[in-house]
Amino acid sequence: MDNLFKDLGYAARVLRKNPGFAAIAVTTIALGIGACTAIFSVVNTVLLRPLPYVDAQRLVLVWGELRARNVPDWPFSPPDYRDVRQHTTAFADMAGITPAGRTPIGGDTAEPEQIRVAGATPNIFRLLGARIVAGRDFTEEDATPQAAPPQGQAQPGQPPPPRLPAIAIISHELWQRRYGGDAGIVGRTVELGGGGGRAQIVGVLAPGFEILFPPRINVFRVPDMWTAVRINYETANRNNVIWRVIARLKPGVTPEQAEAQVEGVATDIRQHFQISQTAGLHFHVVPMHEDLVRDVKRTILTLMGAVLFVLLIACANVANLLVVRASARGRELAIRAAIGGSRWRLVRQMLAESLLLAGAGTVIGLVLARAGVRALIALAPPTLPRLESVAIDPIVLAFTVTAGLVTAITCGVVPALRASRPDLMEVLRQGSGSPGLRAGRALRNAVIVAEVAASFVLLVGSGLMLRSFVALQHVNPGFDPNGVLTFLMPARGQQNAERAQFMRQMRERLRALPGVQGVSAAAPLPLDGQLTNARWGTEAAKADPSLYRQADVKFILPDYFETLRTRVIQGRTFSEADNAATDAKLIIIDDHLAARAFPNQSAVGKRLLARIRTPEAEPFEVIGVVAHQRHASLAIDGPEGMFFSDGYVGPGAANRWII
Numbered sequence: 036m037d038n039l040f041k042d043l044g045y046a047a048r049v050l051r052k053n054p055g056f057a058a059i060a061v062t063t064i065a066l067g068i069g070a071c072t073a074i075f076s077v078v079n080t081v082l083l084r085p086l087p088y089v090d091a092q093r094l095v096l097v098w099g100e101l102r103a104r105n106v107p108d109w110p111f112s113p114p115d116y117r118d119v120r121q122h123t124t125a126f127a128d129m130a131g132i133t134p135a136g137r138t139p140i141g142g143d144t145a146e147p148e149q150i151r152v153a154g155a156t157p158n159i160f161r162l163l164g165a166r167i168v169a170g171r172d173f174t175e176e177d178a179t180p181q182a183a184p185p186q187g188q189a190q191p192g193q194p195p196p197p198r199l200p201a202i203a204i205i206s207h208e209l210w211q212r213r214y215g216g217d218a219g220i221v222g223r224t225v226e227l228g229g230g231g232g233r234a235q236i237v238g239v240l241a242p243g244f245e246i247l248f249p250p251r252i253n254v255f256r257v258p259d260m261w262t263a264v265r266i267n268y269e270t271a272n273r274n275n276v277i278w279r280v281i282a283r284l285k286p287g288v289t290p291e292q293a294e295a296q297v298e299g300v301a302t303d304i305r306q307h308f309q310i311s312q313t314a315g316l317h318f319h320v321v322p323m324h325e326d327l328v329r330d331v332k333r334t335i336l337t338l339m340g341a342v343l344f345v346l347l348i349a350c351a352n353v354a355n356l357l358v359v360r361a362s363a364r365g366r367e368l369a370i371r372a373a374i375g376g377s378r379w380r381l382v383r384q385m386l387a388e389s390l391l392l393a394g395a396g397t398v399i400g401l402v403l404a405r406a407g408v409r410a411l412i413a414l415a416p417p418t419l420p421r422l423e424s425v426a427i428d429p430i431v432l433a434f435t436v437t438a439g440l441v442t443a444i445t446c447g448v449v450p451a452l453r454a455s456r457p458d459l460m461e462v463l464r465q466g467s468g469s470p471g472l473r474a475g476r477a478l479r480n481a482v483i484v485a486e487v488a489a490s491f492v493l494l495v496g497s498g499l500m501l502r503s504f505v506a507l508q509h510v511n512p513g514f515d516p517n518g519v520l521t522f523l524m525p526a527r528g529q530q531n532a533e534r535a536q537f538m539r540q541m542r543e544r545l546r547a548l549p550g551v552q553g554v555s556a557a558a559p560l561p562l563d564g565q566l567t568n569a570r571w572g573t574e575a576a577k578a579d580p581s582l583y584r585q586a587d588v589k590f591i592l593p594d595y596f597e598t599l600r601t602r603v604i605q606g607r608t609f610s611e612a613d614n615a616a617t618d619a620k621l622i623i624i625d626d627h628l629a630a631r632a633f634p635n636q637s638a639v640g641k642r643l644l645a646r647i648r649t650p651e652a653e654p655f656e657v658i659g660v661v662a663h664q665r666h667a668s669l670a671i672d673g674p675e676g677m678f679f680s681d682g683y684v685g686p687g688a689a690n691r692w693i694i
Contacts, residue, residue, distance in 0.1 A: 047391060056360065057392065060353045064396025064442055067349030069403030070342040072427065072435045076408050077415075078339050079434070080425045082332060086247055086324050089164025090283070094323040095290055096248075097129070097280040097297060103315030104585040105674070106568055108251070111278040113271035119280075119300050119318065125293035127285045130159040131278030132246065133264060134254045137525050137690075139228030140213075147228070149525060150209065150259035153246070154277075157263045160204070160240070162283060168207065170221035170238030177202035177237070177263035200224055200233035201262040207242040209259040228525075234262060247327055250418045251667070252279055273308060274646070281323065294320040313580040314570075327420050341496060346438065348490055353446040357389060389447025397439030401427070404435070513625075513664035514561060514599035520694050521560060526687025531617070535686035538592065545694055553598035556681065556689040557591045561599075561664040563691075570652055571677060572644045573632050583644075583652070586628055586675040587666045590688040595678070596623075596661055598693050605629075606639035606659035613658075614682040621680065622655035625663040628675035647679060 050057040085091045097119065099109035111119070111131065120129050133154045141147045157173035159165075181199045205220075214220045224235045240261075248254040264277075284293055297318040305312040321329075328335075408425055415422055427435075524541065526534040538556070545554040559567060569588045576582040593609045595601075604626055613621055622643055629638040638660050644652040666673040681689040 050388060050391060053360075056356065057395075060356055060392045060446075061395045061399065063349045063352050064393055064439075064446075065399035065403060067342075067346035068397050068400030068435060068438050068442065069407060071339075071346050071438055072400060072404035072431060073407030073411060074335075074338050074342045075434050076404070076425050076427055076431045077411060077419075078335055079428070079430050080421050081335060081419065082328055083430075084421075084424075086327070087243075087245070091324065092322075093127075093284045093286075094163075095282050095284055095293065095320050096323050096326045097282050097293075097318060097320050099276075099301075100317045100319060101314040101585060102317055103313060103581065104570075104583065106314075106585045109316075109568075110276040111280050112273045112276045113266050113268050113278065114273045115276075115304065116278045116280060117268045118304065119297050122300050122303075123293070123296040125285060125288045125296050126282040128158060128162045129280060129282040130162045131156045131264075131280050132159065132248075132254055133277040133279065137523065139525070140260075141226045141228065148213070149523075151255040151257070152227070152260045152262065153255055153258035154262050154264040156278075159261070159281075162281060163246075165244045166241035167204070167238045168241045169210070169218050170204070170236070172238060173202065173204065173263045178265055180265045180267040198232050199265070200235045201227075201265070203234040203236050203263075204238040204240060204261045205236055206240050206244070206257060206259050208257065210239045234260065247323075247420060248279065249327055249330060249420065251330070254279060274310065274651075282320075290320045290322055294318070309580055313583060331419055337496075344492060346442070350442055350445045353389075353392065353442075357385070357446060386443070386447045390443045393439045393443035393446065396442070397435060400439075401432075401435055507669045510665070510669045512562060512669060513662050514601045519599065522692050523690060524692055525690045531686050535615075535682065538681070538686055538689075541692070542592070545692070548694075551694050553594055554692070554694050555592045555595040555598045556692045557589050557595055558689045558691055559589065560691045560693070561589075561666055562668065568674070569677065570646045571628070571632075571675075572652060574642065574644070576644055576652070584631075584675075586677045587673060588647070589676065589678050590681050590684050591678050592681050592689050595693070599664075601664060602662040604660045604662060605637060606657070608659055608661075609678075609680045614680045617682050619680070619683060620653065620655045621658050621683070623659040623661060623678040624657055625661055625676040627663045628677065629657075629660045631675065645677060647684060 086094065088094060097111070099111060099115070100107055101109050110133075116129075116131055120126075136152060137149050138152050139147050140150045155173075157175055157178045160167070160172055203225075210216060210220065220236055221238065222236070224233050227234055245256050246254060246258070247256065282293075284290070297320055301311075301316055301318040305316055405427060408427060412422060412425060526537045542554050545551060567588045568585045570583045571586050572580075572583040591609065593611055593614055596603055596608050606623075608623060609621070613619055622645060624632070624638060624643065632638065632643060633641055638657045641657050642654045643657055645655050646652040661678070663672075664676060665671070666676065681687070
């Protein structure tokens, strides 16, 4: 150990005499290690870190596919969920989650606010291992549907029985923010706006609980309130898909074995229900963590490979500098060897210098990595899961230290071995000059070749990514985003008339703002990654249900296309009268759907079958054809699009405002 400290002290004195060389080498290493550490922090959080649930490796997602309609990710209906739960043995437990949206909350002394609400089966927290810190967990009775009055006992003209309050558990964050951690909130009933009725709070979740679904699923990561959904599974509509299903495999059961069982259930459903048969319904089982990262895994690994190439190039640069420096010190090293210095002594001395350079570069690289992590969090797309958890934790720190040691060895071992074998007679015979420089030329050339090769690979990859980026910039999304602002504002009011009045007043006030040229609202917005699928078909689909297809659906207010400057190809858009007529069965379709449904003819005035408010598809009159809007991303063209007026589906459905 004493010899090591002596070598490090001597290396520090040598490097201090050449500060320019030391600064260049340390900066080069710092940039490489900083980039690697920043990207590895993402790899560690997103790809390597287990999900924060009990026995997370056995958690899987069960989801449907409509193979005949090209819909790869389909939720479960309550009857489908019941059938899988009853007729499979691969799962220890199974639960469902449904996103309920945002709603105002009141009924207490605090100011009203919008909260995120999610519905679930009552066993959701037991399945995931979530702790309740106040009150109690859900019970099966909390999801008992409200009983209908006995037949013949309901009196004409009498109001229906009062609606049972939803049984709710709130997040720890809402408990602290709104109720100040008051344990007395347990058992209290609060009012939910937007037609949500009442909710009785029975428990509070432990802090930090989150539900990790891929962003495309549109499930809130941290709902403020969870409610136990009341469903009568015997009378529920099989076409009403609401559940995103999480299950826990029994010990020893693989996802492939579980998928074989659920696919058997899907086969039985297809045999008994025509719609499932024509849609090509299939069920799949995927590990929860694998499904969470499948959309981003390739991109993250590509970035990690790129920064490793950067570190490799940095190592080659520093190694080349050390080779040149060792060659220039050939006379010094030869004299030390001549007076009794062993080869290992010379190697150790050279490695001590590279260790000091790498150590300083690692420390500075960590500082750069912290800044890089903050930049990644600010610039990363919202589709990156667990983004808020990305940080330099002990695992990332261990990776950085390891990278620094590997860098020190990579940079120092080749120059050290080369410098530890000086030709004593040749070096001592030279009275001046630098014969070591000529002797090390082949080694320097080899390092340069390796560096150029790595740089070329990185350059080619960067060029391909740049070409893809430029191509995406020229993609027409179907609307003009310049100057457009959006925000979320759910409609207020319990009744349709109240919500319709709120929507009218909201539009009037927004139009009165200086500089506002157009105001509308929609749900969902284009390019927000959320898809709302619905079935459509022409008149021929009545006789042959296999002709039905799926399309993306948007609920919009008048002036939606004008505000986004989406081109109207044929016909007209929704008017105020159309939106006010809640029974007007009118539809606007995009040019992709028009070309598929009515090839080589005008679609305006034609009738299209679609399912929105009813269990089966019903006819709508096409009043307009607009340019196709991309729904999920610029890189994916996406399915055809259908547009319905907000008034038809229920005032307030379009809650993403556009100005």
